Amino acid sequence: MSGRExxxxxxxxxxxxxxxxxxxxxxxxxxxxxxxxxxxFPVEGQRTQFAAAVPLAGTEGQRPGDLAExxxxxxxxxxxxxxxxxxxxxPGPLVxxxxxxxxxWPDRLALAAGAEMPAGGDTALLAVAGQPGFRPLxxxxxxHHVAARLAxxxxxxxxxxxxxTACSSGATAIxxxxxxxxxxxxxxxxxxxxxxxxxPEMLTRFSLxxxxxxxxxxxxxASRPFDVDRDGFVPGExxxxxxxxxxxxxxxxxxxxxxxxxxxxxxxxxxxxxxxxPSGMPAATAMRAAIAxxxxxxxxxxxxxAHGTSTPExxxxxxxxxxxxxxxxxxxxxxxxxxxxxxxxxxxxGAIEAVAVLMMLREQVILPTIxxxxxxxxxxxxxxxxxxxxxxxxxxxxxxxxxxxxxACLVLSAGPGNRAGG
Amino acid sequence: MSGGAIRGxxxxxxxxxxxxxxxxxxxxxxxxxxxxxxxxSETHPPFxxxxxxxxxxxxxxxxxxxxxxxxxxxxLGVTAAGDALEAAGLLGDVEAMAxxxxxxxxxxxxxxPEADAAVIGALAGMADWGPELNARLQRELKPSSMLAQLPNxxxxxxxxxxxxxxxxxxxxxxETGGMQALAAALARIxxxxxxxxxxxxxxxxxxxxxxxxxxxxxxxxxxxxxPVFDAGRRGIVPGAxxxxxxxxxxxxxxxxxxxxxxxxxxxxxxxxxxxxxSDLGPLAAALAGLAAGAAVPLAISAASGxxxxxxxxLAAIRAACPAAEIVxxxxxxxxxxxxxFPAAVAxxxxxxxxxDAPRVLVSGGAHWRGEAAALxxxxx
Numbered sequence: 001m002s003g004r005e006x007x008x009x010x011x012x013x014x015x016x017x018x019x020x021x022x023x024x025x026x027x028x029x030x031x032x033x034x035x036x037x038x039x040x041f042p043v044e045g046q047r048t049q050f051a052a053a054v055p056l057a058g059t060e061g062q063r064p065g066d067l068a069e070x071x072x073x074x075x076x077x078x079x080x081x082x083x084x085x086x087x088x089x090x091p092g093p094l095v096x097x098x099x100x101x102x103x104x105w106p107d108r109l110a111l112a113a114g115a116e117m118p119a120g121g122d123t124a125l126l127a128v129a130g131q132p133g134f135r136p137l138x139x140x141x142x143x144h145h146v147a148a149r150l151a152x153x154x155x156x157x158x159x160x161x162x163x164x165t166a167c168s169s170g171a172t173a174i175x176x177x178x179x180x181x182x183x184x185x186x187x188x189x190x191x192x193x194x195x196x197x198x199x200p201e202m203l204t205r206f207s208l209x210x211x212x213x214x215x216x217x218x219x220x221x222a223s224r225p226f227d228v229d230r231d232g233f234v235p236g237e238x239x240x241x242x243x244x245x246x247x248x249x250x251x252x253x254x255x256x257x258x259x260x261x262x263x264x265x266x267x268x269x270x271x272x273x274x275x276x277x278p279s280g281m282p283a284a285t286a287m288r289a290a291i292a293x294x295x296x297x298x299x300x301x302x303x304x305x306a307h308g309t310s311t312p313e314x315x316x317x318x319x320x321x322x323x324x325x326x327x328x329x330x331x332x333x334x335x336x337x338x339x340x341x342x343x344x345x346x347x348x349x350g351a352i353e354a355v356a357v358l359m360m361l362r363e364q365v366i367l368p369t370i371x372x373x374x375x376x377x378x379x380x381x382x383x384x385x386x387x388x389x390x391x392x393x394x395x396x397x398x399x400x401x402x403x404x405x406x407x408a409c410l411v412l413s414a415g416p417g418n419r420a421g422g
Numbered sequence: 423m424s425g426g427a428i429r430g431x432x433x434x435x436x437x438x439x440x441x442x443x444x445x446x447x448x449x450x451x452x453x454x455x456x457x458x459x460x461x462x463s464e465t466h467p468p469f470x471x472x473x474x475x476x477x478x479x480x481x482x483x484x485x486x487x488x489x490x491x492x493x494x495x496x497x498l499g500v501t502a503a504g505d506a507l508e509a510a511g512l513l514g515d516v517e518a519m520a521x522x523x524x525x526x527x528x529x530x531x532x533x534x535p536e537a538d539a540a541v542i543g544a545l546a547g548m549a550d551w552g553p554e555l556n557a558r559l560q561r562e563l564k565p566s567s568m569l570a571q572l573p574n575x576x577x578x579x580x581x582x583x584x585x586x587x588x589x590x591x592x593x594x595x596x597e598t599g600g601m602q603a604l605a606a607a608l609a610r611i612x613x614x615x616x617x618x619x620x621x622x623x624x625x626x627x628x629x630x631x632x633x634x635x636x637x638x639x640x641x642x643x644x645x646x647x648x649p650v651f652d653a654g655r656r657g658i659v660p661g662a663x664x665x666x667x668x669x670x671x672x673x674x675x676x677x678x679x680x681x682x683x684x685x686x687x688x689x690x691x692x693x694x695x696x697x698x699x700s701d702l703g704p705l706a707a708a709l710a711g712l713a714a715g716a717a718v719p720l721a722i723s724a725a726s727g728x729x730x731x732x733x734x735x736l737a738a739i740r741a742a743c744p745a746a747e748i749v750x751x752x753x754x755x756x757x758x759x760x761x762x763f764p765a766a767v768a769x770x771x772x773x774x775x776x777x778d779a780p781r782v783l784v785s786g787g788a789h790w791r792g793e794a795a796a797l798x799x800x801x802x
Contacts, residue, residue, distance in 0.1 A: 042552030045560065098594065100530040100573050103635065105555055108538070109545055111638075118546035121539025122630035126466055129637035138639035143529040144595035148791060152696045159693035159792050161602050162594040164530075164573045172591055176606065183613040200552075204559040205568040266589030268524070270581035273491060273569050282587065403569065404578025406590060 005262075006178040007415060009255040010083030010243035012075035012192075013355045015342040016052035016236055020078055025359050027341070029388045031370045033220040034342050035234050038198070046203045048212040050219035052236035052343025053198060065101050065139075067196030069146045071239035071348075072096065076154055076190055083243035084255060085188065086154075092186035093158035094151050095177040097169025097193035099347040103141050105201065110134075146194070154190070166402030167307070168266075169193050170240060170350025171410055175264040177244050187249040192241035193351035206235065209274060211311060223344075224371035225308035225315050225337035226383045233309040236343025240351030242358070257415035259361045262395065263296070265289025269405025276317040276401070283321035286407035287397060291325070294411040296395055298325050301333075301411070303366050303391065304381075305357050305398040308337025309344050318399060319379040334391065336369040336384040350400040354410060357396045361414045366391050430687040431611040432675040432801065435512070435668030436775075437505030437622070438768045439498050440755035441472035441661055446505070448475075449754075450772045453722075458754035461647050461659055468644040469637065471627045472661035472756035477501055483583055493532035493570040496579050498664040499624030503580045506620060510668035511680055516585060518678075522668075523588035523616050524580060525607045527599035527623030527760040530573035533631040537562040576624055586620070597726065597788035599623060600763035601691050605794065607669050608689050617674055622666030622768075623761035636660060641789055643727055650727045650750035651736045658727045658789060661756015665765035672801075682801040684774035686767065688712050694791040700730035705785065705793035706738035712797040713783050718743040720779040723750050724766040724786035726757050735787040743783055762786060763794055770798040 013020065016034025017027035027034070034052040040060050043049035053059075059067060076094075080086030112118035114128040128134070139145050147160035165172045170193030177191035206212045213232040215222035223234040242261075250257055267286040271277040291298055307318055315337075323330045338356045339345075345352050360366055365388050372385040398410045438445075441459050442452040452458050461470040479497050482504035483489050489497065507513040512522060541558045545551040569575050577590035593599040593606070600623045610616040627633055636642050636658055643657040667686075675682050690712065692704030721739050725732040739748055751758070751766045758765050763786040770782035784796040 042556065044553040045556035047560075100571070100594065102531065102533070102571075103631065103638075105541075108542065109551065112542045112546045115546075119539060119543030121535050121542055122533070122634045123466070123535065124539075125542075126469070126630070126634055126637050129634055130640060130642075132640070134638050135640055138635070138641075141635050141638065142596065142790065144598055144788075144790065144792070147595065151693075157693065159598055159602065159691050160595070161606075162599070164592045164594045165577075165590065166572060166574050176591065179610065179613075179615055183609060183615070185609060200556050201559055201563070204556070204563055207560075208563060208565040209568065266591075268577065268581040268587055268590040270585055270587055273575065273578055273582070286589075402574065403572065404575045404590070405581055406574065406578070408589070 004182050005247035005260060006181045006244050007247045007250050007260050008242050008258045008358055009245050009250050010079035011258060011355045011358050012078030012241040013352055014054055014071040014074050015238040015352060016054055017342055019074055021359060028338060028367045031368050031387055032341060033370060035219040035222055037219060041200060047207045047214055048203055049216050051198050052234055054238055063104050063140050064196045064199055065146050068098060068194040069149050071196055072150050072194035073153055075192060075239035075241035076150060079241040079243045085243060089155045089157060092188040093161055094147060094156050094190045095161040095173045096147050097163050097173040097347045097351060098146055099195050099197050100164055101141055101143055107137050107140065165406045166404055167346055168350055168400035168402040168406040168408040169347035171400035171408035173351060174242065174261060174354055174410060175408060178261045178264060181244055181246050188245040190241060191244055192239060193348035194239035195345055195347040196237045197346060198235060198237050221371045223310045223340045225310045225340050225369055226376055226379050227372045228374045228376040230310045230312060230315060232311050234343035236345040238345045238352055239348050240355040242354060259358045259415045260413040261410060262413040263290040263294030263411035265293060266408045271405060274403050275313060280317055280321035280324055283401060283407045284324035286409045287325045290409040290411045300395050301397045302393050303396050304333065304335040305353050305396060306335050306337045307399040307401045308339050310339060316378060319381055331380045333381055334366050334384050335381040336367055338367055340370045350408065353398055354412060357398050357412045361393050364390060364393055429612060430685045431608050431669040432672045432682045433667050433684045433686055433771045434670055434675050434680040434682055435506035435510030436683060436768050436771055437502035438665040438765060439474060439477050439502050440663035441475055442755045443475050444477040446772055449769060450776055452754045453749065453769050453773060456749060461756060466633055469642045470647050470659050471633060473628050474498055474662035488583055491566055491569060492579055495532050495624045495626035496576045498626060499576045500579050500583050502622060502664040503620060503666045504584055506666040506668050507584055513584060519585045520587035522586050523619045524577050524586055524590040525603040525619060525621040526577045526592045527603040528573040528576050528592055529594050529596060529760055530571045531632050532571055532626055532629040534567050535630050596759050597762055597786060598792035599760045601786060601792060601794035604764060604767060605689050605691050608686055611669055611671050618670045620666055620668050622664065622764045624664035625759040625761045626662040627660035628662060650725050650732055650752040655727050655729055658757045659752060661758050663755055663758035663761045663765050665761055665768040667764065667768055684771040685799050685801050687797045687799045689794060689796040691794040700734040702734040702738050702787060702793060705787060705795060706741055708795040709738055709742035709783060709785055712795055713742040716781060718746045718781050718783045720773060721746040721748045721783040721785060722766045722770050723748060724762040725750055725752060726789035727752055728789045731787050735785055739785050767796055767798060774798050774800050
């Protein structure tokens with residue numbers, strides 16, 4: 001496939017380990033965990049009572065949509081500042097992965113307080129919903145709201161594009177933006193993901209699907225991808241943002257190039273709503289497509305940033321799919337999961353992890369998988385368990401998978417300014 | 423777009439379900455009659471809405487175990503998607519289906535009203551309801567309901583039920599999700615980035631959480647329903663619907679001998695400035711640009727019914743094609759939010775395929791911000 005090269009000229013990141021690339025890099029390089037007991041809302045009665053929450057003061061009582069917007073704004077602001085494109089109208093669209101948004105319980109109960117027969121549920125709430133005092137709540141349940149506010153804030157004139165492909169949303173957003181630049185539709189785009197879904201209902205729903213770790217006695221060691229005793233993912237939150245540009249546009253304005261979005265591939269399983277295809281083929285096909293789109297062969301990939309959720313199912317299936325692509329290299333192939341430190345940031349994960357990969361390409365260091373005590377004997381790969389590892393990194397595969405059989409894979413390559421780039 | 427790029431995409435399959443019926447034929451009949459069924463004004467007075475027609479769900483989702491995993495909006499979507507794939511001659515072709523890609527417009531929803539009512543009933547009046555909320559949610563929520571409400575799970579279900587294996591992207595953002603899904607699909611096909619893409623959306627208004635959301639926004643028309651472009655129209659009359667179109671590069675459709683029903687020749691979207699408002703200048707320019715060059719006898723609008731923006735859209739359509747008859751999708755089946763723009767394009771394609779009009783202009787203004795214009799023409 002032909003087309004223009006897509007480069008990255010700015011990155012921004014918000015996770016449980018802090019605000020900004022500098023703090024996140026320092027913490028991830030040390031192998032710190034951002035998971036803690038939750039204090040934002042009461043967790044008594046929940047089966048999982050901890051999370052990798054962004055350590056900002058004053059988040060109590062804030063709604064998921066408002067927080068997602070806040071995290072997204074912080075990440076975009078950082079990415080724009082680094083790119084040098086901030087401060088005036090941005091020359092391209094915002095393409096962002098966001099979670100679905102529904103009326104939150106405090107707001108539903110505020111409506112119920114005014115209803116005559118609240119036990120009638122939402123139908124009973126209809127009678128009071130039209131009162132002008134409740135009108136501002138609509139901003140919290142309008143799907144386009146967060147993206148529109150972010151677009152306004154950064155003077156983006158195009159219609160913001162919101163992608164929601166569950167836990168691969170961030171990667172899908174990057175792919176969609178990169179394609180637009182490749183086509184020549186725009187010279188630049190802000191691609192990213194933001195998620196702040198932590199709430200009683202979110203914890204309950206993922207618990208009912210048996211997806212969450214229950215290590216309430218040890219939140220910091222709960223996310224342990226590839227460990228034999230992994231028991232589920234640690235819910236996380238945050239945002240990642242990338243300023244993408246055509247290579248020609250970036251070079252013309254003398255921008256510093258952090259790396260390239262060299263390839264992308266996506267498939268859908270069509271097997272089961274929450275479980276992966278047992279053959280591992282659809283995910284492997286997405287990886288192969290991303291590597292081929294980058295003009296590379298599997299042997300050119302120096303490192304894989306895994307989806308690595310720490311659920312028993314995902315990590316086993318991901319290793320199987322990687323094995324189909326990388327063959328005999330698997331036991332020696334460095335494959336790590338940043339989710340071991342920052343939890344699973346859901347709709348933001350693909351973007352946050354792309355930012356982490358770009359930092360690795362910049363520093364020529366592979367971030368570790370923390371918390372592995374005993375590597376699952378059925379998972380043959382090098383999880384980089386001993387700590388951050390200097391390495392020559394030219395091309396990195398970043399995997400994202402989601403409920404509904406979503407497989408989205410990116411290849412990120414070192415830029416001309418990187419020590420390993422060319 | 424570079425000068426040498428291929429323009430337009432072949433529409434090789436259409437599926438559409440709404441209050442106006444469960445088949446393309448029923449929708450063509452409603453379009454020709456210029457009228458749809460009477461909306462339901464009894465269930466949620468003073469609001470009116472269009473529930474979907476009775477759809478034979480077993481037709482496209484034969485397994486009960488699949489049907490149980492889906493909310494009605496997903497079932498409508500899987501049905502319309504199956505109809506479009508079958509019309510395109512792809513359904514059941516395992517090898518071809520493994521490569522078909524998917525763009526879906528959906529915001530999800532369709533919460534379990536009984537579960538929510540039980541939680542609200544238990545917590546109403548409590549001062550410190552935090553811990554009790556946790557207990558009640560654990561008791562009332564069903565494991566499957568999360569998946570039935572997730573926007574991207576329509577794509578997941580289409581993949582599972584119909585065997586689709588290409589990439590699946592779900593676009594959110596009320597009406598703009600439908601515009602973006604189609605715009606990105608057309609752009610990818612024109613640029614050679616996709617060899618075949620099923621694109622559409624689904625929305626169901628019947629679950630109370632969906633109509634409640636619109637009521638909170640003060641967006642619903644109240645009282646006797648008048649047409650979308652009538653001066654007395656005051657807001658949205660929502661309608662459950664799903665529409666899907668199979669889009670392919672014309673050469674790819676020809677190579678596999680697929681029937682080309684119509685051609686999606688162009689699509690231009692625009693973004694209203696902060697605060698929303700009714701300055702639809704960019705839409706007017708887009709409509710005029712697409713309509714230029716040949717007569718347009720028919721225009722189909724997906725206008726929401728919000729008065730100022732709908733009136734501005736009407737003026738923009740009239741200015742672009744003064745001779746065209748203008749039909750509002752909302753008057754046939756209500757406003758289908760995420761699905762409305764794909765449904766309007768589907769209606770246009772049905773009219774073109776039936777020979778009712780050689781070119782149809784499609785217009786859509788979202789209820790808040792964002793617009794799109796498209797042109798559907800007879801296949802060359």
